[in-house]
Amino acid sequence: MMPALGHLALQLLQAVLLVMIAPVAAGFVRKLKARLQNRQGAPVLQPWRDLLKLFGKEVVLAEHASWLFRTAPYVVFTATVMAATVVPALWLATPLSLTADVIALVALLALARFFMALAGMDIGTAFGGMGASREMTFSALAEPAMLVSVLVLSLHAHSTNLTAMIDYTLHVQLALHPSLAFALAAMLMIALAENGRIPIDNPATHLELTMLHEAMILEYSGRHLALMEWAAQIKLVLFATLIVDLFLPWGIATAFDATSLAVAFGVWLAKLAVLFVLLSLVETGMAKMRIFEVPEYLNAAFMLAFLGLMTYYMLEVGV
């Protein structure tokens, strides 16, 4: 009984850690971007302060807001946190990642997105509806691409379970797998799109005709806004963790003891930091693309994921 309790505690710790680190990560990316643009930038903890301030503020509701508008932030936040608990960050065999698989993960994220779009339309403003319609259009293209690129790995590991997939990558003999390279490239492109980072959407803007994410949550205030923003930050860390889990899992704890968990924590932070440095470089170096080019970008991601699938069958089945 005791070890099971310990596992649950670790699962909880990991989830809390991921949720707590998310705003810091967002602040880290902002700071890096500011430094790259020769600005001083806000301190790394600024997003945390923003969140705390927002939680203390009064909620201003539009006259026509229904219960949907009021519940959506809680649903979005809960679904995102649930998704975050599925992804193993420190320890390989956390109880939840053993029960849920990648498809559940994608579904949880889709649920959050669905409610966000509903809330965007509920209030009846032009921006909300526009943002929701764009988000749904793009997610219809992004989700299959994400699923296919994850499925490439599932094919290798013969499982859609995250723990089994990571375990496979940890133990397989190192070799050149073109299919995994394609899947990684697709995954990176999707991660940029899903988190509304720069070639697709500008995370720093609040009033721009081409915005996506911000257009949907424009009407939110107070704790509702805080939950929505926090969920977006968690999603960024979740995607980063998922990418390092699937493609570079080395360092994650396989044994249940303090030293290997501490090492795993350090390695996880280091890997996230590297990914975020890359992200800020991409965001600084690229211009936002025209909104009508986004479907083409997502198509390219889907093509890459599909090429991964094809090359797996063509080149690697017999190997």
Place this chain on the structure above:
Amino acid sequence: MSAALLHQLVNGLAALMLLVSFSLLAQHRMLAVLQWFAAQGVLLAATAALVAYGTGDSNLYISAVLALALKGLLLPWLLWRIVRELHVHREVEPLMNMALTMLIAIGLTLFAYYVIEPIERAAELLTRDSMAIALACVLLGMLMMITRRKAVTQVVGFLAIENALFFAAIGATNGMPMVVELGIAFDVLVAALIFGLFFFQIRSTFDTLEVEALHKPLVEEEEER
């Protein structure tokens, strides 16, 4: 270098070949098309050199050098000069939208895999896995030829087919006899030169490089009858 690593490298190059063929099909701008075409030539040369190293067949080194010089450098440069001279370097105009073209391309790739798969199981060569990809690239080149309006892009499609066939030859038989390869190399060069002449002729006769202009007078004659 171990045999397993060599096999993986050949497979990696084959995967890149497929990627380049897809990218070639997805490009909007003429310069980008020619750059990807050049990349295909360089990949071809790399594959030939690698297979030459793996099999110890020194003839293949010569074809690698030929591929690099002709397909990686000379032909793209030649085409780029023609494109600049004729001022057609802006947009590539596909007959149908890109997403549909890409879906067809996926279908063709699946078809190639379906056809080649039983043959692959019988083969023993270092490059056996890349045959399906070679066939897929041939089909993608054909798709490029039939879905483009301008003569220049159609010729790039044609040359891409030739590249893919060369790739298939390396994959299926570890390269053709030297005489055949030299012959093909110069054939392609001469073909490119003749295509260049054709471009200028089509341009000066019809004042456009759109291939549809070629059969317009014929259609009118038929209507007159």
